[in-house]
Amino acid sequence: MIKRILAAFMAFLVALQLCSCVRGVANSSSAPVSRTEDVQPAESSAPDTSKAPESTAPESSAQESSAQESSAAESSAQAEELVPLVLPRDFFTDGEEMTDEDLQQMIAMQGYECTINPDGTVTWMLPKPELDAFLQDFKDELDASILEMTQGEDAAGGIIKVEYNDDLTEFDMTIDQEKFGFAESMYQMAFYLYGAYYQMFSGVPEDDIDILIRKIDQATGEVIETNTYKEFMENNNVTPRDDSAYIQDETVLADNKDFKMTLNGVTWDDFMGTEFHITCENLTDQVLLFSSFMCSIQGYLVPVPITFTVEAHESIDTSFYVYDVYLDQIGLDYIDQISLELEVCSAENYEEPALFKDDIVIYPTGKDPSEILIPERIPAEDEQVLVDDERITYVILGQNMSTEWTYEVNVYLENRSDKSLYIEMTDTAVNGTPMSPYWMMQIPAGMRVYSSFSFNPDNFDIAGIKEIEQIDFKLEVYEDTEVLDEPDQVYELTYLP
Numbered sequence: 001m002i003k004r005i006l007a008a009f010m011a012f013l014v015a016l017q018l019c020s021c022v023r024g025v026a027n028s029s030s031a032p033v034s035r036t037e038d039v040q041p042a043e044s045s046a047p048d049t050s051k052a053p054e055s056t057a058p059e060s061s062a063q064e065s066s067a068q069e070s071s072a073a074e075s076s077a078q079a080e081e082l083v084p085l086v087l088p089r090d091f092f093t094d095g096e097e098m099t100d101e102d103l104q105q106m107i108a109m110q111g112y113e114c115t116i117n118p119d120g121t122v123t124w125m126l127p128k129p130e131l132d133a134f135l136q137d138f139k140d141e142l143d144a145s146i147l148e149m150t151q152g153e154d155a156a157g158g159i160i161k162v163e164y165n166d167d168l169t170e171f172d173m174t175i176d177q178e179k180f181g182f183a184e185s186m187y188q189m190a191f192y193l194y195g196a197y198y199q200m201f202s203g204v205p206e207d208d209i210d211i212l213i214r215k216i217d218q219a220t221g222e223v224i225e226t227n228t229y230k231e232f233m234e235n236n237n238v239t240p241r242d243d244s245a246y247i248q249d250e251t252v253l254a255d256n257k258d259f260k261m262t263l264n265g266v267t268w269d270d271f272m273g274t275e276f277h278i279t280c281e282n283l284t285d286q287v288l289l290f291s292s293f294m295c296s297i298q299g300y301l302v303p304v305p306i307t308f309t310v311e312a313h314e315s316i317d318t319s320f321y322v323y324d325v326y327l328d329q330i331g332l333d334y335i336d337q338i339s340l341e342l343e344v345c346s347a348e349n350y351e352e353p354a355l356f357k358d359d360i361v362i363y364p365t366g367k368d369p370s371e372i373l374i375p376e377r378i379p380a381e382d383e384q385v386l387v388d389d390e391r392i393t394y395v396i397l398g399q400n401m402s403t404e405w406t407y408e409v410n411v412y413l414e415n416r417s418d419k420s421l422y423i424e425m426t427d428t429a430v431n432g433t434p435m436s437p438y439w440m441m442q443i444p445a446g447m448r449v450y451s452s453f454s455f456n457p458d459n460f461d462i463a464g465i466k467e468i469e470q471i472d473f474k475l476e477v478y479e480d481t482e483v484l485d486e487p488d489q490v491y492e493l494t495y496l497p
Contacts, residue, residue, distance in 0.1 A: 082113070082125040085201060089120050135201060142168075142194050149187055159187065160218050168198040174216045177224070188213055192229045241324065243268040245334045247366045258284050258355045259310070259344060264317070266335075266364045273323040274335060276362070280318065282310040288355070289347035292340040294444075295322075299374035301449040302326045306340065309347045329450045331375045338362045377412060377448070386493045387475070391417045394475065396495050397450075399468075407468065408454040409495070415443045419479050425453060428473040433463045471495040 092103060100116045107114045113125040126134075146162045158180035163172045171191045195211035211229035216222065246266035254261040264277040282288045288310050295304035306320045322335065344356040363369070380397040387394035393414040400408045415421050425439040439453040460468075472494050476487035 081128045083128050083131050083203065085124045085126055085131075085203065086117070086121050086205075087124055087200070089116075089122055092122060092124075131201065135198065138194075138198055138201075139168075145190070145194075162191075164191075164195075167202065168195040169211055171195070171211065171213045172216055173213065174218050176218050188227065192232060196229060241268040241274060241327070241334055243274070243334075246364045251362070253278070253360050253362065254342070254356070256356070258282075259288060259290075261342075261360070263362060272321045274327070275319050275321050276338075276364070277317070277319045279315060280308070280310050281315040282312055284355075285312050286349075287311055287347040288344055290342065290344050292342045292360075294341035296339045296444075296447060297322065297326070297330060297335055298332065298337050298372060299446070299448055300326075300330045301443060301447050302330075304340070306342075326450075331378060334365060336363065336365050336367050337369070337372045338364065374448075380410075383412075384495060386495065387491055389416075391415075391489065392421070392423070392477065394491070394493075399497055406454045407457055407460070408452050409437075409471070410450070410452045412448070412450055413441060413443060414448045415445055418445050420444045422478040424476045424478075426474045426476055428471065430455065430460070430463070430471055431465050431469050432472075433465065435459060468497050471497070 089103070092107065098106075103116065103122070104114055107122075107124070115123040115125075117123060142164075150159050150161065158176055159173060160176055161172075161174040163174075164170060173187075173191075191213055192211055196209050199209045199211075200206070209229065213227045214223050215225040217224050243266060248265040250265075251263040252260070253263055260281040260283065262279045262281075264279055267275050267277070269275065280290060290306065290308050290310065292304070292306040295302050302322060303326075304320060304322055308316070308318050310316050322338070327333070327335070338361075340360045340362075342356065342358065342360045343354050345354040346352045361369075363372075380395075382398050384396045385393070386396060393412070393416060395412040397410040397412055399410065400406075413423070420442065422442045423440065425437070428435050428437055435455055437453040437455050439451070441449065441451060443449055460466075472492075475491040475493060477489040477491070478485070478487055
């Protein structure tokens with residue numbers, strides 16, 4: 001998940017700069033690929049005429065003219081020098097479906113050249129003067145950001161100084177440890193983005209991009225922590241998926257008097273995950289709203305929010321995604337079964353009863369329902385089983401303590417009953433100090449789910465907590481028809497990290 005957010009944020013930042021760069025070209029009167037006025041012509045040396053007869057003056061003028069033309073040609077060649085940059089396709093398309101021809105035409109309309117590579121990447125030919133100016137502007141923006149985070153109105157005082165080397169592969173953050181909190185720690189992600197972005201546009205291959213961040217204690221001048229971009233990416237990487245396992249034939253998912261929904265195929269990409277391509281046709285005289293917020297994959301609940309509208313008697317092509325991190329949690333390489341709790345209603349009058357509310361079950365690999373297996377959970381090394389009875393299984397799989405981000409506790413929950421349950425976490429205390437990590441879950445009968453609750457480390461600082469020794473809390477369990485009443489059962493639990 002984090003990898004996708006990082007990639008999306010990088011693409012967003014790049015897009016902002018690209019728009020500025022493209023506008024500069026588009027606004028030029030001739031819109032050339034490169035502009036000679038951006039490159040200073042080399043000074044031509046005057047020819048030596050001290051030994052030449054007077055009659056050779058016209059020839060000397062010709063030599064001067066030739067030298068000037070040569071210098072101008074050299075300057076023009078420098079301006080026309082194109083730098084190849086290999087970038088993800090999504091950088092240009094922003095995730096939209098686009099043929100190779102349309103993509104090349106779009107880039108050509110801005111005065112640039114590109115090549116679509118067999119692996120899906122795009123080699124973009126950018127004039128070197130523009131690239132140099134762009135990279136310098138980028139560093140200027142970085143300097144302005146550092147000034148804002150250290151001296152701006154919203155500066156919290158935890159970051160005293162930030163220095164970086166010329167190619168943005170190393171950052172030194174001098175910090176005040178007493179004031180350094182969660183807000184300041186978020187800037188580490190920003191430096192990863194700046195460094196990776198700058199290196200990408202400097203021609204560094206993706207596999208070679210790395211950024212070292214050192215945290216230096218202001219009081220002692222000592223390096224108290226180091227982190228790298230590669231370590232961050234490896235720790236948050238996901239398993240590549242083979243979408244050849246999925247059937248690509250059209251499959252009708254629903255067909256009634258109000259609408260028709262068809263699955264057109266399933267693909268995978270390393271930014272968004274597994275993508276389900278669907279077509280929805282509205283057969284009514286009103287605008288229809290399609291939504292689904294409950295999804296299960298082979299017995300495990302997964303958040304896959306879906307919402308879109310279709311005009312009366314119109315048809316649209318759309319898609320929804322399942323992020324790879326969920327498949328990794330479940331232990332799946334690909335999806336054999338996915339069930340959507342789909343609701344279709346009028347987009348113009350929400351008070352009307354839903355036209356459709358039922359489960360849409362998809363078998364992307366073509367397996368028979370009798371062949372579908374629920375993957376068994378692989379126990380975590382340091383997990384603690386806090387509840388295991390005829391109603392629920394509740395396991396804390398472990399925790400991640402990081403002053404950089406948050407204190408996150410990962411949990412596994414299984415509803416072993418034959419009724420849907422609503423479960424809420426209440427009365428939480430860390431080392432005896434009340435805290436409020438809001439967490440609730442509605443889980444259908446027989447379902448399983450991976451989830452987490454978290455604390456802001458700033459609250460630990462306020463409470464003077466240096467080490468998490470004990471987390472006490474209650475789990476209040478309701479049958480979903482009794483949520484407004486007293487809980488059906490209450491578990492008083494303690495987690496010892």
